[in-house]
Amino acid sequence: LEGLTTASTFVLEQPRCVFEKYSNADIWLVVALEKTATTFNNSVAPGTSDSAFQNFPDSVPAYMTLNATLANYPCPKPPGDITVLRVGSETSCTDDKARPTCNGPLSGAGPYLVKFLALEGSEPVAETEWSKPITLRTAKSPNSISTTSGGHSAGMIALTTILSILFAILLAGLVAML
Numbered sequence: 109l110e111g112l113t114t115a116s117t118f119v120l121e122q123p124r125c126v127f128e129k130y131s132n133a134d135i136w137l138v139v140a141l142e143k144t145a146t147t148f149n150n151s152v153a154p155g156t157s158d159s160a161f162q163n164f165p166d167s168v169p170a171y172m173t174l175n176a177t178l179a180n181y182p183c184p185k186p187p188g189d190i191t192v193l194r195v196g197s198e199t200s201c202t203d204d205k206a207r208p209t210c211n212g213p214l215s216g217a218g219p220y221l222v223k224f225l226a227l228e229g230s231e232p233v234a235e236t237e238w239s240k241p242i243t244l245r246t247a248k249s250p251n252s253i254s255t256t257s258g259g260h261s262a263g264m265i266a267l268t269t270i271l272s273i274l275f276a277i278l279l280a281g282l283v284a285m286l
Contacts, residue, residue: 115245116213117196123224123236124191125183130233133226134177139195139214140170142241145221150232160208161201165215172225173211195222219243 112119127135136154147169152158154172164171174193185191201210214220219241226234 113242113244115217115247116215117194118214118220118242118244119192119194120222120239120242122181122191122193124181124185126224126236127178127181127226127234128183130226130228131178133228133233134175135181136172136176136225136227137174137193137195138170138172138223138225139164140221140238141165141216142219142221144169145238150225150235151230153230154227155208157208160205161210161212162203162205162208171209173209175209195220214244217244217246 123135127133134154138148138150140148144165152172154175157163158168159170159172160168161171161173174195182189195211196213198211199213201207202212204210220243221238221241223238224236225232
């Protein structure tokens with residue numbers, strides 16, 4: 109996939125055929141930093157300040173986003189269905205405290221861990237294991253970008269200059285002979 113990871117987003121597979129036994133459950137994506145994932149409490153209710161995107165990672169070890177039901181993740185996948193989720197794709201709700209389940213852009217390189225949590229009401233009924241660590245891309249410092257024209261060495265420039273002069277002399281000789 110193009111753009112599997114960017115500086116503020118990443119893509120992951122939808123949990124197809126994982127929560128089939130829990131048809132009444134709401135399925136949430138839990139996003140945590142690798143260092144804080146072990147402190148996540150799965151009984152924390154989504155949509156509260158204890159699981160809000162706006163408080164992550166300062167006072168919240170993990171946030172809950174991308175609420176869905178089993179109907180959103182049918183098993184098997186119908187032909188033509190999109191089977192991935194982009195984490196960090198909503199920019200409009202980043203500072204909106206009224207949207208604590210915002211799927212906002214991630215602020216650091218991570219590494220991040222994710223898992224899916226199925227809740228019936230406010231009770232956790234099933235969850236996946238934490239993912240492998242996901243590290244986002246980081247931008248290069250402007251000082252590390254080469255400012256030379258295409259990275260040509262001094263030897264290459266000298267050789268090109270000498271050959272150009274010899275070609276000009278050869279061409280002038282040919283014109284003089286004619």
